[in-house]
Amino acid sequence: MDNALQVKDLCAWFGEHQVLKNITMDIRRNSVTSVMGPSGCGKSTFIRCLNRMHDLTPGFRVSGEVFFDGRNIYTDRIDPVLLRRKVGMVFQQPNPFPRMSVFENVAVGLKFNGKKRSRSEMADVVEKSLRMAALWDELSDHLDRPGTSLSGGQQQRLCIARALAVEPEILLMDEPCSALDPTSSARIEDLIEDLSDKYTIVVVTHNMQQAGRISDSVAFFLLGELIEMDTAAKIFTNPADKRTEEYITGRFG
Amino acid sequence: MHAIAFRRRAADRATKVLFALCAFAVVLPLFLILFDLLWKGARELKWTLVTDLPHPVGEPGGGIANGILGTLTIAGLAMAGGIPLGVMSGIYLAEYGRGKFASAVRFSVDMLAGVPSIILGIFGYVLWVLPMKRFSAWAAASALAMIFIPTVVRTTEEMLKTVPVSVREGALALGIERWKTTLFITVRTASAGILTGILLAMARIIGETAPLLFTALGNQFWQTGLDQPIAAIPLQVFNYAISPYDDWHDKAWAGALVLIGMVLVISTAARYIARVKK
Ligand SMILES: Nc1ncnc2c1ncn2[C@@H]1O[C@H](COP(=O)(O)OP(=O)(O)OP(=O)(O)O)[C@@H](O)[C@H]1O
Ligand SMILES: [Mg+2]
Numbered sequence: 446m447d448n449a450l451q452v453k454d455l456c457a458w459f460g461e462h463q464v465l466k467n468i469t470m471d472i473r474r475n476s477v478t479s480v481m482g483p484s485g486c487g488k489s490t491f492i493r494c495l496n497r498m499h500d501l502t503p504g505f506r507v508s509g510e511v512f513f514d515g516r517n518i519y520t521d522r523i524d525p526v527l528l529r530r531k532v533g534m535v536f537q538q539p540n541p542f543p544r545m546s547v548f549e550n551v552a553v554g555l556k557f558n559g560k561k562r563s564r565s566e567m568a569d570v571v572e573k574s575l576r577m578a579a580l581w582d583e584l585s586d587h588l589d590r591p592g593t594s595l596s597g598g599q600q601q602r603l604c605i606a607r608a609l610a611v612e613p614e615i616l617l618m619d620e621p622c623s624a625l626d627p628t629s630s631a632r633i634e635d636l637i638e639d640l641s642d643k644y645t646i647v648v649v650t651h652n653m654q655q656a657g658r659i660s661d662s663v664a665f666f667l668l669g670e671l672i673e674m675d676t677a678a679k680i681f682t683n684p685a686d687k688r689t690e691e692y693i694t695g696r697f698g
Numbered sequence: 699m700h701a702i703a704f705r706r707r708a709a710d711r712a713t714k715v716l717f718a719l720c721a722f723a724v725v726l727p728l729f730l731i732l733f734d735l736l737w738k739g740a741r742e743l744k745w746t747l748v749t750d751l752p753h754p755v756g757e758p759g760g761g762i763a764n765g766i767l768g769t770l771t772i773a774g775l776a777m778a779g780g781i782p783l784g785v786m787s788g789i790y791l792a793e794y795g796r797g798k799f800a801s802a803v804r805f806s807v808d809m810l811a812g813v814p815s816i817i818l819g820i821f822g823y824v825l826w827v828l829p830m831k832r833f834s835a836w837a838a839a840s841a842l843a844m845i846f847i848p849t850v851v852r853t854t855e856e857m858l859k860t861v862p863v864s865v866r867e868g869a870l871a872l873g874i875e876r877w878k879t880t881l882f883i884t885v886r887t888a889s890a891g892i893l894t895g896i897l898l899a900m901a902r903i904i905g906e907t908a909p910l911l912f913t914a915l916g917n918q919f920w921q922t923g924l925d926q927p928i929a930a931i932p933l934q935v936f937n938y939a940i941s942p943y944d945d946w947h948d949k950a951w952a953g954a955l956v957l958i959g960m961v962l963v964i965s966t967a968a969r970y971i972a973r974v975k976k
Contacts, residue, residue, distance in 0.1 A: 498871060503796070530873030540864040543887050554872035557882065604868070611872055 448512075449474040449615055449645035450495060455509035457490055459502070464490045466669045467509070472615075477637060477646045479656040479677070482666030483692065488649045489537075491666065492617045495647065496532040497525040513615075530558060533613035537620040539600035541592030541607075548588040550603055551575060554611040570610050578606035579636055598629025605636065616640065618648040622655070634659055653693060657681050665689045735955045742952035752918055752934070755943050762953050764920050768835070768929035769960075771921065772914060773904050775839035780846040781896060785885075787847075788854025788892075793880050795855075804855075811848035818844045819909030826913065833915035833927040841909035846899045853895025857888040890971050897968035901961045907932035931957045 450472040457465035464487045472478050480488045490499075497518060499505040510517045518528055541550050551571045555562060562570075571588070575581040580602045584590075592603055601621055608616060618637075622630035630652075637646055637659050650656050656663055657677050664674040665684075673686050684690045746761045753760030787807070791800055822841030827833055861884050869879040885892070910916075915927040916937060931953055938950035 496871065498867065501870075501876075526873050526875050528873075529871055534871035536864060536868065536871075538864060540862070540868040542865060542868065542883060544889070545886075553869070553883070554874065557872075557874045557878045607868075607872065 447474045448472060451512040453510040455494060455511060457494060458506045460504040464669050468671045470664060470671060470674055472645060472647060474645050476661040477641045477659050479660040479663045480649045481656055481663060486666045487669045488666055489619050492619055492647055492649055495617055496529050496534055500525055530611050531613050532615045533608035535604050535608055535618040535621050537623055539597060539604050541600050541603050543593050545592055546589045547584055547592050550592040551606050551610050554607060574606040574610040577609050578602040579632060580606055598625050601625060601633060615645040620649050735951060735958060739951035739955035742948045743955060747952055762931060762934050764929040765931040765934040768921055769904060769931045772835055772838045772842060772930060773900060775835060776842040776846050776903060777900060780843040780850060784847040784850030785854050787851045791855040792858035807848045807851050815845055815906055816908035819912040822909060823912035833913060835924040835928040838910050838914035841913050842903040842906060845906060846903050849899035850896055854892050857891030858884060861887045894968045894972040897964050901964040904960055905932055905957055907936055
């Protein structure tokens with residue numbers, strides 16, 4: 446099987462506190478993988494390990510391996526900056542750049558990545574990215590509005606467009622819908638389904654219905670351990686582990 | 699029941715009035731100063747005040763044009779050096795300053811901010827005037843820069859710290875290098891606040907007098923070079939005010955009026971930027 450990411454024995458610590466314990470998982474190319482589990486079990490920590498977002502956190506430490514394109518991102522002289530261009534991220538709280546217009550927000554990743562682009566090339570990328578994020582129809586006439594003046598749902602889609610503009614291969618999303626109303630969250634869900642043809646998506650979610658609808662596979666975390674990972678159908682109807690069953694039936698967590 | 703409610707409301711009202719009175723007492727001096735300046739400075743507040751050189755005693759008319767130019771020159775020099783140094787040190791403290799060196803810098807900057815300005819004037823005198831054997835704009839500017847820089851360093855740092863971590867993470871997650879994230883995303887996000895800090899520091903140094911006594915010295919004529927004694931409004935106000943002549947006293951008031959006008963304009967601009975560009 447063709448894997449976009451292979452995680453082997455990944456452990457992570459904040460200071461003395463071990464947050465991830467021997468996580469091993471394969472993430473298939475062009476699939477949607479949901480990461481679920483009770484609050485504090487290490488979901489965010491885990492996906493932030495996949496694009497080395499913890500690099501600047503004081504006291505943070507990892508062991509184990511994460512393979513991307515056949516190379517271990519933690520040892521094989523990988524430049525985290527280049528890695529993050531291939532492995533994009535959307536955060537729980539929409540975080541458009543303040544004091545930048547919609548256009549600038551989407552263009553900013555390209556603007557600073559070295560290659561010179563003409564104004565019209567830039568405009569093309571912005572349009573394409575906003576279209577993919579299902580935002581073009583609403584905003585094509587308002588590209589000079591401040592990004593922070595949009596509604597929460599629009600801001601989150603703007604952040605998705607911003608991430609797509611640098612043409613990553615993998616998109617990591619940390620509870621992208623948790624700050625949104627049901628309509629906005631349904632739109633993001635549609636978006637994830639559309640994007641899954643071309644992108645590998647790893648999404649943290651607390652919403653089981655959502656995970657059931659969008660994911661090819663679901664990973665269940667508990668207290669820093671990967672309890673099990675399987676197809677959504679299997680996890681939600683017939684989980685192998687009793688703890689997974691207890692969680693999805695709402696008996697704890 | 700009623701009585702208690704009444705008493706409570708009366709107490710509420712009384713405390714509120716007390717606080718309001720205190721607040722009024724705080725702003726009262728400003729209005730007294732402005733009113734007094736307008737009253738006494740108005741007589742000399744003519745167009746020639748800002749276009750003419752000072753006239754000798756007894757000769758009517760004359761202005762403080764050279765002082766205005768001198769003040770702008772000295773402040774401009776202090777800022778030309780102080781803005782890059784101050785802003786970059788502030789960036790260092792906010793974005794990279796976790797270690798012992800940064801704590802030491804922070805502590806020293808706060809110390810420097812607390813040094814009485816006359817001592818900075820003497821320092822400028824020892825550093826520039828003695829070796830060069832003359833008073834100069836350079837000496838004055840470096841003394842003022844030492845007042846300017848600490849304020850800029852600390853406001854830059856404070857303003858950058860108000861930029862949420864999520865903004866930095868958002869930029870890093872796009873594969874933008876850290877230094878570009880800092881310079882083009884984080885600093886830009888805080889730019890209104892940083893600019894406000896710069897303007898307030900500018901308003902502060904424009905009125906400083908003591909450091910200039912030992913460095914700029916003053917000059918009755920147009921400045922001839924940055925390595926020469928130079929006029930400044932606060933110095934002119936000071937000299938006119940301690941003179942025994944009535945018409946010079948009037949000019950002191952008018953000069954003070956110009957000075958406070960400049961400070962008000964700059965402070966208002968700073969407030970405007972802080973409010974509008976947020
Ligand atoms: N920067 C940090 N410094 C120290 N400890 C941290 C840090 N970030 C997270 N932790 C700890 O790591 C553990 C896992 O946190 P994490 O954010 O990964 O949980 P999560 O599964 O994403 O939870 P949630 O569903 O609430 O978002 C928690 O115990 C948390 O306290
Ligand atoms: Mg989380």
